[in-house]
Amino acid sequence: MATISLLLIFLLHAATVISADLRPGFYHSTCPDAESIVRGVMRKALIREPRSVASVMRFQFHDCFVNGCDGSMLLDDTPTMLGEKLALSNINSLRSYEVIDEAKEELEKACPGVVSCADIVIMAARDAVALAGGPDWKVRLGRLDSLTASQEDSNNIMPSPRANASALVDLFRKFNLSIRDLVALSGSHSIGQARCFSIMFRLYNQSGSGKPDPAIEPGFREKLDKLCPLNVDQNVTGDLDATPCVFDNQYFKDLVAGRGFLNSDQTLFTFPKTRGYVELYSRDQSQFFKDFVNGMLKMGDLQSGHCGEVRKNCRVVNGHSDHLLLE
Template sequence: MGSLSSTLLWLLICATIIDAQLTPNFYARTCPTLQSIVRDTMAQAVAKEPRMGASMLRLFFHDCFVNGCDASVLLEDTPSFKGEKNAYANQNSLRGFKLMDIIKKNVEAKCKSTVSCSDILALAARDGVVLLGGPKWTVSLGRKDSRTASFEAANVNLPPPTANLATLISLFAAKNLTARDMTALSGAHTIGMARCSTYRSHIYNEANNINAAFATTKMATCPSIGGDDNLAPLDTSTPNHFDNGYFRNLMAKQGLLHSDQELFNGGSQDAWVRLYARSNYALSKDFVVAMLKMGSISPLTGFSGEIRRHCRFVN
């Protein structure tokens, strides 16, 4: 009996170790159509509104930077915790929650209570990039969903649009991402939009750090008072195509956010910006490496967390 108990214990330990590792084939038997379901739903959404590709990528980033890639950003407030949606860096800017509901519903229709919201979000972020012309990478799966969220951590861990270079490097380093990773990941700003309130100070108060003609152009749709929700593309050249236009903009001092232009302002990241501005290949390669690292930030695996039936609420 002792030998049998020891064997069972060893098998349990081995299963737990295996279960705790993310792998591209995690749902190969339990939900073989998962990736096609996510891809097809994303394709429909991006065809209707290209911006959704950027929105899902940003949603994934803002999830992983707060207590890891655990879909906590999707949770609504409850009596026991205040969620992350209304944190400073998320308030009135995160999008894609309804699309996540649709993707989750489609996945549940084929694979009930099997696939986590955090894995769905990781796949949707990748597919959004690919659909807008960006690089493709293999997403490792097996994350579980958290049962709580942290408004406080979201306010501390997410880089604000006003951050200087030292702050940006520090926030990314706290997630084991290098300054090179940070600059490559910032290439995500080659797609998507920003609200006037996030870049107003940059275009009105930073004459030494922005192209004057570019600033004047942006003032037309972002008045000094009001118009907080007016939108502008983060990459004015190809806002709906994933390429290196964002970095060319930075070299021309046409970064929309203060934090964008900090990457090319006589500092340590200028060389990386120059590289990515002249080489889409270098950008794609480094972006994929950084996305893989970001996607593995503190995932819940094995017996931790849960598979939420609805992405907005714990079971």
């Protein structure tokens, strides 16, 4: 019995250590087509629904900030666990989980029990950017999937669309991400849409004043008023920038012009510590791309240090008797 216990301790320790060994080409020998399989799934998702790739890209942010990049946000609720899908920042916001499911199904056919869901999120986020016309890069892989999720942790960590740049700077600092990282990674809003729910306070009661956000350019304010009147279905969506299907630096140009959709975006231009980077990226798309890739890699390295497994189904943990550790 003692031998079995020692072996179990060793294996659990190995899961933590191996999870920290992130490197490009991790699946070169165990599943050589892993990255091409994920990109193929993302390409089909883009054709089916262009908005889906932006949704999948955001999974990396919502997964990695909450106890590291471990696929925890993909877990469904259970009778004994409230997962992260219904957390305040995720409910009615995150979507396209089925794209990750599809990638996992294809990978299980090709290489059963090898590629973690956490790594699929990282690959898919990179592919979303590349397929939308943005930069491409080599991702570091080798993560394990968590055995649990925490709605409470997600609620406590993830920022609200009402957050201002100062609060975002403080949040990113906790993860050793710089102000430059913050602004560059905010450029993820170069693609996709957001709900009227996220901006109603900006339009009608900014800071409890009963007035709109004065930073909104008047012509853009008129457009938003038509999209999101007071009696609107707040699930109606609007574009995050003027080119929502193309990953480019238009997002930053819009912020300079006072046309940021979210409060958390527009304050990056009005806040002195972040304004310079917004101006830089609005002028220099290549620098934005370079810094965005660097930020995605740094964020992708965030880990909890907890033990994990390679899930067979990204929505549920494996049975206790068949945990599959990365080799």
